[in-house]
Amino acid sequence: MRTLSVKKLAETVTKLREEKGYTKEELGNLTGINRIMIGRIEREDFMPSIVQLEELGKVLEFDIIEMFTDREKTNSFVALRSEALNEAEEEGVDKLFKMMISLRQQIMLRRKFENESINNA
Template sequence: MKRLLLADLAETIKSNRIEKGITQEQLCKKTGINRNMIGRIERMDYIPTIPQLEKLAEVLDFDVDRLFVENNQSTVFTAFRGSKLSDEERAGAEHLMEMMLAARQQIMLRKALHHE
């Protein structure tokens, strides 16, 4: 399994968007991804789904594969990619990702409440 380099994803999306002269709002219209989500991706606060990632790569013209590395490198999140996943496995992976994001939000809220 490979891991997604979150910092590389954020930098690639932001730099390619700026290089092409596209605003976040324009990218929203071209990809169907909410503008706030695009901003969160660029700030490393949101991980796009595989279909969203593929749409971003199509519009911004970058290679998705270069954003994934083998397990032995330091990364943050795991991404499941490939057509060999069954519908049940895909649903499970999406549920797992939702749980991870919810846990992250809880940690951020706790830190904000405790001024950490």
């Protein structure tokens, strides 16, 4: 399975932008991507759309196919826990798991309470 490498994209965009002497704002104007989003791409904090990726490739003169890498299929739990792309995503995944555990505990307590109610009746 081939996936877009955020790291490879970030390194390529930063390197080529600097080689061409563009500021983030200038690159943003040329590609139609907000300069803040350019910065986020360079920090590996934003995944551009295909249209945006094509524009970056056109302006910076790189082949977008080179930004994709092979990735083996992995267990989704492992992928979520170990391959989060940034700190905010890691926090989101941790929060999701905590909510799932909390929900499971509530279900178990509710069942126990219902069973005790039936046995005492």
